[in-house]
Amino acid sequence: MRRLTQLSAGLGLFALAAMAYAGPPVEGALEKSATNWHAIIMFCIFVTMTMGITYWAASRTKSTADFYTAGGGITGFQNGLAIAGDYMSAATLLGLTAMVYGQGYDGYIYMLAFFAGWPIILFLMAERLRNLGKFTFSDITAYRLDQGKVRTMAAISSLTVVCFYLIAQMVGAGQLIKLLFGLEYNVAIFAVGILMMVYVTFGGMVATTWVQIIKACMLLCGGTLVMFLAFSQFGFSFQTLLEKATAVHKLGDKLMYPGSLLADPVTAISLGLGLMFGTAGLPHILMRFFTVTDAKEARKSVLYASGFVAYFFNVIFLMGLTGIIIVGQNPEFFEGGEIGKKLIGGGNMVAMHLAKAVGGDMLLGFLAAVAFATILAVVSGLALAGASAISHDLYARVIKKGTASEAAEIRVSKIATICLGFVAIILGILFEKQNIAFMVGLAFGVAAAANFPVLILSMYWKGLTTRGALWGGYGGLVSAVLFVLFSKSVWVDVLGNKAALFPYTQPALFAMPIAFLLAYFVSKSDSSARAQTEIEAFEDQYVRAQTGYGAASASNH
Amino acid sequence: MSSAMYERMRANPKFQDLVARRGRFAWTLALIVLTMFYGFVMVVAFNPASLGKPISEGSMLTVGVAAELFMFIFFWALTAVYVKRANTEFDALTQEIVKDAWKENK
Numbered sequence: 069m070r071r072l073t074q075l076s077a078g079l080g081l082f083a084l085a086a087m088a089y090a091g092p093p094v095e096g097a098l099e100k101s102a103t104n105w106h107a108i109i110m111f112c113i114f115v116t117m118t119m120g121i122t123y124w125a126a127s128r129t130k131s132t133a134d135f136y137t138a139g140g141g142i143t144g145f146q147n148g149l150a151i152a153g154d155y156m157s158a159a160t161l162l163g164l165t166a167m168v169y170g171q172g173y174d175g176y177i178y179m180l181a182f183f184a185g186w187p188i189i190l191f192l193m194a195e196r197l198r199n200l201g202k203f204t205f206s207d208i209t210a211y212r213l214d215q216g217k218v219r220t221m222a223a224i225s226s227l228t229v230v231c232f233y234l235i236a237q238m239v240g241a242g243q244l245i246k247l248l249f250g251l252e253y254n255v256a257i258f259a260v261g262i263l264m265m266v267y268v269t270f271g272g273m274v275a276t277t278w279v280q281i282i283k284a285c286m287l288l289c290g291g292t293l294v295m296f297l298a299f300s301q302f303g304f305s306f307q308t309l310l311e312k313a314t315a316v317h318k319l320g321d322k323l324m325y326p327g328s329l330l331a332d333p334v335t336a337i338s339l340g341l342g343l344m345f346g347t348a349g350l351p352h353i354l355m356r357f358f359t360v361t362d363a364k365e366a367r368k369s370v371l372y373a374s375g376f377v378a379y380f381f382n383v384i385f386l387m388g389l390t391g392i393i394i395v396g397q398n399p400e401f402f403e404g405g406e407i408g409k410k411l412i413g414g415g416n417m418v419a420m421h422l423a424k425a426v427g428g429d430m431l432l433g434f435l436a437a438v439a440f441a442t443i444l445a446v447v448s449g450l451a452l453a454g455a456s457a458i459s460h461d462l463y464a465r466v467i468k469k470g471t472a473s474e475a476a477e478i479r480v481s482k483i484a485t486i487c488l489g490f491v492a493i494i495l496g497i498l499f500e501k502q503n504i505a506f507m508v509g510l511a512f513g514v515a516a517a518a519n520f521p522v523l524i525l526s527m528y529w530k531g532l533t534t535r536g537a538l539w540g541g542y543g544g545l546v547s548a549v550l551f552v553l554f555s556k557s558v559w560v561d562v563l564g565n566k567a568a569l570f571p572y573t574q575p576a577l578f579a580m581p582i583a584f585l586l587a588y589f590v591s592k593s594d595s596s597a598r599a600q601t602e603i604e605a606f607e608d609q610y611v612r613a614q615t616g617y618g619a620a621s622a623s624n625h
Numbered sequence: 626m627s628s629a630m631y632e633r634m635r636a637n638p639k640f641q642d643l644v645a646r647r648g649r650f651a652w653t654l655a656l657i658v659l660t661m662f663y664g665f666v667m668v669v670a671f672n673p674a675s676l677g678k679p680i681s682e683g684s685m686l687t688v689g690v691a692a693e694l695f696m697f698i699f700f701w702a703l704t705a706v707y708v709k710r711a712n713t714e715f716d717a718l719t720q721e722i723v724k725d726a727w728k729e730n731k
Contacts, residue, residue: 173677173689177669180693184662187700191651191658191707310685324687325677326669333670340666364712371708378697611631614644615719617726618627 106433107248114282114441118267121278125271132474133620135272135481136203136456137358140620142277144365148372150277151356153284155182155347155373156380157446158240158439159508161287164381165419168388169396172313172323175388179381181340185347186374190367193348196527197357198366199616200609203460204453205354205519209526209541212605214534214598216466221541223457223466225518226351228545230454230488231495232511233350234447238496239507240416241443247413247420248436254497261493264447268455269482273359276448283438283445288380290431290438294419295383297426298390313392323392335574338513342576346512349519352453363616387419395421451488458484510552510575517579518545525587527613530606533591533599540587547582551575633726643718650710654703661696 133139142150160182168175200208206222238257245256267275302309310324317323326336347353360366395401395411401421402409411417420439424432459481464472472480499507522541525532552558554569572578591599612618634640668676676689 173687176690176693180662180665180696183697184658184700187658187704187707188655190704191655195711307685314685322677324685324690326673326689333667336670337663337666340663344662364716367708367711371704374701374704378701382694382697607635608628608631611634611640614640614647615634615722617630617634617723 106429107436108433110433110437111440114286114437115263118275118279118282118441118444121282122267122271122275125274125278128274129270129272132203132460132477134274135478136452136460137355138273138277140359140361142359142361142365144360144368145372146277146281147356147360147365147369149284149376150280150359151353151369151373152376152380153280153287153442153445154352154356154449155377156284156287156442157237157508158244158443159236161291161384161439161442162240162244162416162419163236163508164384165388165391165422166416168385169391169418170415171327172317172319172389173325174327176385177326178339178343179385181343182347183374183378183381184340185344186370186377188344189348190370190374193524193527194357194366194370195363195616196613197354198360198363199613199619200527201354201358202620203355203358204456205351205523206457206461209522209537210465211526212602212609213526213532213537216469217534218537218541219461219465221538221545222519222522223461225514225541225545226457226461227454228549229349229351229511229515229519230450230457231491232507232514233352233450234488234492235495235499236507236511237443237447237450238492239499241440241447242496242500243414243416244420244436244439244443247417248440253500257493257496260443260447261489261496263444264451264492265486265489267444267448268451268485272478273452276445276452277359279441279448280445283441284376286438287442288376290423290435291380291383291387294423294426294431294435295386295390297431298394298422299386301394301426302390309386309389309393313389316397317392332572334572334577338572338574338577341580342513342516342574344516345520345576345580346514346516349515349523350512351457351515351519352449354519354523355449355453355456358620362619387422391418391422394425398425401425447492451485451492454488455481455484510557513552513575513579514545514548516576517548517583521580521583521587525584529591530603530610531591532587533594533596533602535594535596535599536587536589536591539590540583543586544579544583548575548579551579630726633729634722637722637725639718639722639725643715643722647711647715651707654707658700658703661699665692665696 128139129135131139164175164179167178197205197208200211204222204226206219206226209222210218238260241260242253242256245251245259246253249256251259267279299309302312314321314323319327356369357366360369395418397407398421399405399407401412403412411421413420420432420436423435427434459477463480464470464477468476518541521544522532522537525540526537551570551572552575555571555573555575556568557573559565559568559570676687676692678688680686680688680691
């Protein structure tokens with residue numbers, strides 16, 4: 069294990085050095101290097117600070133509970149910030165600003181759908197999650213069911229979601245660093261992957277949580293500042309802003325109408341379902357509920373998290389709208405200096421250009437460092453969730469059947485983190501050309517169909533049996549992945565076929581019912597003796613879910 | 626041992642009371658959110674033009690933007706209401722139930 073941490077420390081230093089070295093000289097031009105240095109210095113401060121925290125966290129990460137859930141000692145406010153940090157990824161900042169910039173009101177609808185899942189999670193899930201779970205959400209689905217089979221299923225679907233989400237984050241990282249540091253896309257992807265491995269293998273959940281908290285604060289401040297400066301150019305008048313924006317935008321008056329993104333009812337509803345219930349099925353978000361002391365703190369974390377998320381989405385809406393005029397009417401930000409051509413750095417760079425336009429190189433540097441920090445933090449959270457599915461579920465419970473030592477389990481999760489880091493790097497390179505906000509939508513669709521139905525049924529429906537859970541889980545997973553595979557975004561755009569086999573881009577409306585119906589009917593038809601015991605075991609689980617008696621408690625240090 | 630504890634808690638009328646009251650409260654709030662949100666999605670799907678209309682003559686603020694802003698604030702207010710009641714009233718009741726079960730244990 070020692071060797072592992074040394075190795076990852078070495079890799080981290082290498083990544084830092086590569087980044088500091090490969091910064092300005094590649095770009096060449098003098099005025100460009102000024103921009104780069106601001107960003108590099110701020111980013112280095114962030115990395116130094118988080119490395120310090122990781123070093124401190126490493127000394128506190130001894131048991132599996134420390135590694136997976138920071139010993140369960142995080143407060144509601146801290147966890148709220150960390151959840152908000154997990155949720156407001158770089159895809160959110162860059163992708164949604166770009167979506168408002170390009171599609172206007174559609175972006176705002178998207179954001180409400182992202183947000184609306186939070187109250188539902190609080191009302192129906194938060195306290196039961198905390199009362200029943202320990203390290204991963206499979207602790208809940210497998211609570212009274214067959215450990216081996218159900219955990220394997222939950223781990224596979226967790227890893228699928230993690231991979232989809234990682235693609236979105238890695239692609240965002242590559243584009244951003246390419247623009248900002250003048251680094252090659254592939255080199256940027258490697259840097260992110262390697263830094264992430266260091267945070268997670270060294271510091272586990274303690275480090276990941278603090279990286280997330282620091283980053284969430286930076287993101288909230290940075291976004292607010294850019295919005296404030298940009299909005300001040302319109303005298304803080306929404307009226308003036310919209311008059312100017314609709315006058316110059318290619319959509320004209322249609323800017324504030326629901327438009328092309330949600331062209332047909334099926335897509336709109338499917339997207340709404342996927343984003344709302346996907347949130348409730350994301351493994352790295354669910355995992356955060358196990359880091360707090362009790363159900364009381366779990367509820368508070370949702371209150372804080374949803375407050376920050378709601379606030380920030382409205383900030384992004386204003387950033388996107390002001391960008392239409394401040395960025396969209398400034399030839400400096402277009403390739404070849406011609407308005408209407410491609411934006412420099414690609415469509416997702418609106419937020420960055422906006423920061424430069426209203427606050428100069430200093431603010432651009434800050435926001436770029438924030439965005440980079442965001443990617444690192446979210447990728448770390450994802451890697452930890454993926455690694456815990458491998459080590460806690462697959463290794464410790466399925467392969468070793470609960471006999472693995474804590475040290476062995478932690479070692480496996482560190483190895484798994486490093487493997488996931490390389491998977492993320494490869495996927496990031498493969499998916500360079502995809503729209504990143506869209507990839508997040510896909511991750512949510514799979515989470516909504518594969519994780520959420522079995523999780524909610526296991527908590528609420530006494531009749532769920534192992535057989536039903538397996539059919540529901542695998543059914544949801546396979547159908548969601550197939551729907552995505554056969555949709556236009558993969559079948560046509562990636563694989564180069566002529567026409568899509570599945571006409572819609574959002575899988576949730578179709579895959580969720582498949583999962584629920586399979587789980588229901590297979591459980592109902594399951595008359596084995598085992599099913600009978602599982603159904604009877606629900607009573608005790610129910611009392612624990614309601615009262616928290618017997619729930620995993622915080623470790624004492 | 627803990628199964629016996631669970632058994633006693635379940636038999637406690639306070640437990641039934643807690644489950645019924647909290648369940649009713651949580652589901653009511655959840656249904657409000659779901660109805661409003663999916664109602665809104667239906668409008669987006671079937672009558673998008675109505676959302677683009679200005680809220681009053683000459684104003685650039687549209688019905689859609691106003692409705693969404695309201696939902697952002699209202700949904701968050703509902704979470705605050707739930708957390709307040711769950712962390713005081715319901716948690717106190719829960720503690721009583723666990724305490725009662727311990728007492729019977731002795």
